[in-house]
Amino acid sequence: MRVKFVAGNWKMNGDRAANEALLTALVPALSALSGIESVVCPPFVYLQQVKSLLGGTKTALGAQDLCQFGNGAYTGGVSAAMLRDAGCSHVIVGHSERRALFGETDDLVAEKFAVARGNGLVPVLCVGETLAERESGTTESVVDRQLQAVLQRCGISAFRGAVLAYEPVWAIGTGKTATPEQAQAVHAFIRSRLAGADAKVAAEVRIVYGGSVKAANAAQLFAMADIDGGLIGGAALVAEEFAAICRAAAQKH
Ligand code: PGA
Numbered sequence: 001m002r003v004k005f006v007a008g009n010w011k012m013n014g015d016r017a018a019n020e021a022l023l024t025a026l027v028p029a030l031s032a033l034s035g036i037e038s039v040v041c042p043p044f045v046y047l048q049q050v051k052s053l054l055g056g057t058k059t060a061l062g063a064q065d066l067c068q069f070g071n072g073a074y075t076g077g078v079s080a081a082m083l084r085d086a087g088c089s090h091v092i093v094g095h096s097e098r099r100a101l102f103g104e105t106d107d108l109v110a111e112k113f114a115v116a117r118g119n120g121l122v123p124v125l126c127v128g129e130t131l132a133e134r135e136s137g138t139t140e141s142v143v144d145r146q147l148q149a150v151l152q153r154c155g156i157s158a159f160r161g162a163v164l165a166y167e168p169v170w171a172i173g174t175g176k177t178a179t180p181e182q183a184q185a186v187h188a189f190i191r192s193r194l195a196g197a198d199a200k201v202a203a204e205v206r207i208v209y210g211g212s213v214k215a216a217n218a219a220q221l222f223a224m225a226d227i228d229g230g231l232i233g234g235a236a237l238v239a240e241e242f243a244a245i246c247r248a249a250a251q252k253h
Contacts, residue, residue, distance in 0.1 A: 004222060004249035005163055005206045005229035007039040007062060007124055008236025009092060019046055023053035025239035030059050033250045036229070039090050039124075040236070044078050051087040062090030062124065065098055068111045080119035091116050092231075093123045094146070096169045106149035113150050117158050124163045124231065125150060126210070127190070131170035139168075140189055147193055156197035164190060164207045165231040171211025173233060180220045180227070183209045187226035215244035222249050 014022075019042060030038050041062040042050045051061050063086075067077030083091060093116060094109035104112075109125070116123040127146040129139045143166070150158075166186050171178050178186075187207045194202035209221050210231030221227050229249050235241040 002204065002206055002228045004036045005039070005208055006036060006242075006246050006249050007041060007090065007092070007163075007165075007208070007229075007231050008242055009064060009095070009210075009231055009233050010040070010042045010236060011064070011097070011233060012043055013237055014042055014046055016046070016049060019049055020053060022237065022239050023050060026243060027054065027057055027059070029239065029243035030246055031057050033246055036246060036250045038246050041090070041092055047083075047086040047088060060089045061087050062092065062122075063088050064092050064095065066091050066093070066112055066116060066121070068108060068115050070115075080115050080121055083121060084119060088121060090122045090124055090163075092126065092165075094126045096126060096128055096167055096172060100169070106146055107153075109146070110150045110153040113158070113162075114154050117154065117162070122162060124165055124208075126165045126167050126231070128167040128169050128172075128211075134168065134170065139186060143186060143190060144193055147190060151194075151197060156194065156201050159194060159198075159201050159205050162205060164205060165210050166190060166207060167210035167231060173212070175212050177212040177214075177217050177221075178209070180224045183221060184224040184226055187224070191226055213245060215241050215248070218245040218248035219251065222251075 039060040039062045041064050063083045066080050071079050093112045098104045113123045127143045129142040133142045191202050206228035208229040209227050213230040213232050214235045
């Protein structure tokens, strides 16, 4: 039985006052839950503030990205070692916004995945197709290409304990959620591709869904056999919504 995983991706949102208000409401709600793993991923500059607001709770701290290089002359970069030092245990890698807006290639994403693993961070690897790709029937080949880039560089053993996030680009921030059946089909495909390399790793790895998840649709998504939780954007900025999504994940399915 895989423990459900729910991560809140704040994206480039928040300020010190809003973060404090959000966490003050969220921490007691999340502390009351058991049987799930929860993570919040604020912007880099707020990692330490959020770490102290989380205090000793079980909710973990994650970053939204990392630099592929180690410490040194890389202006503007934030290294995996710095993320560890700031208290992060997780890092999102290859989010579709990084791929589309910041030019991250499959190879760069694979490199970042490797660096995260090498520094003891749990990568949350995002894959997913655009609307045009879905409509042209290439969803599986796109997701597979993104997955194979990481598998080829890092090997299947690097997926042990990692998290995958299937995030169809057309569902992100659009209010258009994939149906549970649509998401399940891609999750099962991803797991089958991993099983081709190692059946045990594939059976154990968490594959979470992201794209307009909210309290109202979370339980149906999380009830699907291969959907092991969610990567939550907009709804992660509203304490009651995020708490309700985490409660849905904590239910027995
Ligand atoms: P959304 O974003 O929940 O706002 O659609 C999800 C994500 O991009 O991780």
